[in-house]
Amino acid sequence: PMLLLFLLQAVASGPPGTGEVRSLMTREDYPQEALRMGWEGLVRVDLTIGTNGRVKHCKVIQSSSHRVLDNATCRIFLTRARFKPATDDAGNTVEDQYESQINWQLR
Secondary structure, X not given: OOEEEEEEOOOOOOOOEOOOXXXXXXXXXXXXXXXXXXXXXXXXXXXXXXXXXXXEEEEEEEOOXXXXXXXXXXHHHHHHOEEOOXXXXXOOEEOEEEEEXXXXXXX
């Protein structure tokens, strides 16, 4: 089937990204088990962004009801996402939190 991955807008304020998260994803990212089973779903995550701009931790805060899609979402953010590090009032880089979501859909 033709595959479409839709990235919904971030649902909370956070550090500005270095690009659109949709650009981190490819057609090959849709888990094979989910393709075979026809699974779709929205995954909302809370990300901890480190002082280097990389995702240090990904926590699923709304599951798609399919662990394979939830895990794929965190894997993409942990391995590919880069953010501009947040800073405190003195200009020092600090950790920050960011919420985002991916809606996995087959069409």
